[in-house]
Amino acid sequence: MSAALILDACLVLLVLAVAVWTIAARETFPAIAGFVSYGLLLAIVWVRLSSVDVALTEAAIGGGATGVLLLGAAARLTDRAGRRPAGIGLRIMAGALCLAITAALAFVILTLPDPAPTLAPQAVAGLPATGVGNPITAVLVAYRGIDTLLEKIVLLLAVIGVWCLTPDDSWGALPAPWGTARQDDAIVLLARLLAPVGVVVGVYIVWVGADDPGGAFQGGTILAAMWLLVMMAGLIAPLPATSRRLRRVLVAGPALFLAVAFAGFAMSGDFLSYPPAYAKWLIKLIEAALTLSIAAMVGVLVIGPAVRKR
Amino acid sequence: MGEFLTGSACFVLAMVALGLVRILRGPADADRIMAPQLLGTGGIAVLLLLAAATGAPAVVDVALSLALLAAFASVAFVLAKGSPAPGKADEP
Numbered sequence: 208m209s210a211a212l213i214l215d216a217c218l219v220l221l222v223l224a225v226a227v228w229t230i231a232a233r234e235t236f237p238a239i240a241g242f243v244s245y246g247l248l249l250a251i252v253w254v255r256l257s258s259v260d261v262a263l264t265e266a267a268i269g270g271g272a273t274g275v276l277l278l279g280a281a282a283r284l285t286d287r288a289g290r291r292p293a294g295i296g297l298r299i300m301a302g303a304l305c306l307a308i309t310a311a312l313a314f315v316i317l318t319l320p321d322p323a324p325t326l327a328p329q330a331v332a333g334l335p336a337t338g339v340g341n342p343i344t345a346v347l348v349a350y351r352g353i354d355t356l357l358e359k360i361v362l363l364l365a366v367i368g369v370w371c372l373t374p375d376d377s378w379g380a381l382p383a384p385w386g387t388a389r390q391d392d393a394i395v396l397l398a399r400l401l402a403p404v405g406v407v408v409g410v411y412i413v414w415v416g417a418d419d420p421g422g423a424f425q426g427g428t429i430l431a432a433m434w435l436l437v438m439m440a441g442l443i444a445p446l447p448a449t450s451r452r453l454r455r456v457l458v459a460g461p462a463l464f465l466a467v468a469f470a471g472f473a474m475s476g477d478f479l480s481y482p483p484a485y486a487k488w489l490i491k492l493i494e495a496a497l498t499l500s501i502a503a504m505v506g507v508l509v510i511g512p513a514v515r516k517r
Numbered sequence: 518m519g520e521f522l523t524g525s526a527c528f529v530l531a532m533v534a535l536g537l538v539r540i541l542r543g544p545a546d547a548d549r550i551m552a553p554q555l556l557g558t559g560g561i562a563v564l565l566l567l568a569a570a571t572g573a574p575a576v577v578d579v580a581l582s583l584a585l586l587a588a589f590a591s592v593a594f595v596l597a598k599g600s601p602a603p604g605k606a607d608e609p
Contacts, residue, residue, distance in 0.1 A: 210523035217527055221534045228541055236598070240549040241541060243590050247556040250579060251530075251563055259575045263582055270553070270586035278597040394592055405585050412578060420575040429582060432589045439596055 215255055222248050235281040243274040259420035260343045263412065267428035275435060276509050283511075338487030340418030347422065348490045352479045356468060359461045359497060362504045366457060370448045373512040379449040380513040398440035405433035413498045417487065423460075423494040427501030434506045445510055453503060460500025464493050522570035526563045533559030550594040557587025 225248060229241030246269020253262035293301075330342045330350065337349045347355050373380075413426030438445050446453040467489055468479040475482045481489045533555060540551050561580045568576035 210520050210527055214523055214527040214530065217530050217534065221530065221537070224534075225537070225541075236546045237541070237543065237549050240546075240552050240594065243594075244537065244541070244552045244556050247553060247560055247583060247587060247590075250583060251560055251567075254564060254567060254576050254579055259573065259579060262576075262579045266579055266582045266586055270583065271589050274553070274590045275593045278593055282597065394596070397588070397592060401585065401588060405589075408581055408585055412582065415575075415578070419578075421578060425582070429585060432586060436589055436592060439592060 218248070218252055218255060222252060235284070239274065239277045239281060242277065243270060246270050246273060260341075260422065260425070263420060263422075263425040264428075267425050267432070271432040272428055272505055272509055279509065279511055283514075336483050336486065337481070337490065338483070339490055341416060341420065341422075343420070344416050344422055344490070344494075348493055349481065349486070352464075352468070356461070356464050356479070359464065359500065362501070362508075363457065363461060366504055366507050369508055369512055371512075373448065374514075377513040379447050381447055382445050382510045382513045395440045395442065398436050398442055402433045402437050405429060405436070409433065409498075409502075413494055416494065417491060423497040424501055427498040428505050430498065430502035431505035431509070434502060435509060438510075447513065448507075453507070456499055456503045457507070458500070460493075460497035463496040467493055519570045522566050526566035526570065529559060529562045529566065533563075546598055550591060550598065553587050553590040553594065557583060557591075560587070 222245065225241055225245045229238055229245055232238040232241055246265060249269055250262045250266040253259070253265055327342070330346055333350065334340065334342060334345055337345045339345050339349075409426045409429035411426075412421040412429060413423055414421075416422035416426065437443050467481075471478055471480040474480075474485075536555050536559070537552060540548055540555060543549055560583050564576055564580035564583065568574060568580070
């Protein structure tokens with residue numbers, strides 16, 4: 208038995224154990240700690256499955272954004288109406304639903320023809336026309352650019368949806384509890400040291416995304432995490448929903464993407480088609496603008512709406 | 518050499534698993550905050566060993582992001598548990 212096989216077996220057992228522990232945890236806080244650990248472990252699983260791009264996304268979303276999002280949700284839950292434990296009927300229903308989804312997924316995976324149908328050779332064959340070296344970036348911004356464009360607009364809609372939850376009298380207020388100055392020197396020091404390093408790493412991940420695993424979403428989420436870190440340390444105040452500056456950054460990426468898409472009619476005769484001579488530069492330009500917008504979107508979504516002043 | 522490095526990654530992962538059992542059992546939430554920290558350091562070690570074993574330099578970038586975000590997650594947990602608790606700061 209090879210070392211790689213033992214490693215994979217250990218990893219599977221550990222992920223399953225943490226998943227079961229997370230579901231079995233009765234209190235919110237331990238469950239969130241378990242879930243964040245589960246996300247960090249999944250990043251290693253994706254590396255073992257040779258999907259380094261997905262591993263980067265999982266590390267950024269599962270390790271960074273989701274934890275803060277869930278902690279915020281837990282704080283808001285205890286604030287409002289008291290929680291009742293779910294009845295036995297609901298639990299059985301939820302368990303049955305999860306089991307059905309797992310069974311369906313397992314069935315699909317096990318009945319895949321061998322070799323599984325794939326478009327990977329075509330994706331790699333078309334790479335020279337796009338100028339980028341990472342087939343996943345080519346799929347995201349070139350071959351299936353329309354999906355990515357619409358996905359970013361969905362994210363904008365999500366931001367609007369979160370802002371809609373703001374009570375009338377606190378529209379334009381700062382989203383509490385963010386931005387309160389902290390006295391804990393350790394966290395302020397960490398934010399001062401880690402945030403600049405994190406910003407460089409985020410930009411780097413976007414930049415290498417052209418030829419190696421990485422890209423706008425992974426880099427943008429890391430930037431968002433660093434923005435949140437500085438706000439959590441109380442070094443800067445969060446921007447309210449009425450901030451024009453924030454709104455411009457939110458819209459910049461999708462707007463530029465849309466402009467380049469329409470310019471495709473003039474440049475090469477079709478919506479979202481890049482002239483081969485400038486394809487790489489256009490793709491990097493779109494990625495750069497999208498990174499800023501994604502960082503702002505993820506940050507705003509995690510902070511959540513302003514809460515009612517009492 | 519690759520086999521040895523993968524074996525070392527396996528050993529580190531097993532140690533992380535043992536640590537995780539102790540940490541997640543608690544008893545206090547402060548103990549459980551250490552879980553993302555442990556997975557941060559342990560995960561980086563596993564990923565760096567794997568990157569060397571399989572000759573995939575991009576995996577080093579994953580280790581880099583994990584280092585950043587595990588620290589970030591720990592801060593979020595500490596602040597959520599610290600006083601005043603987020604979400605309750607505004608209560609009368």
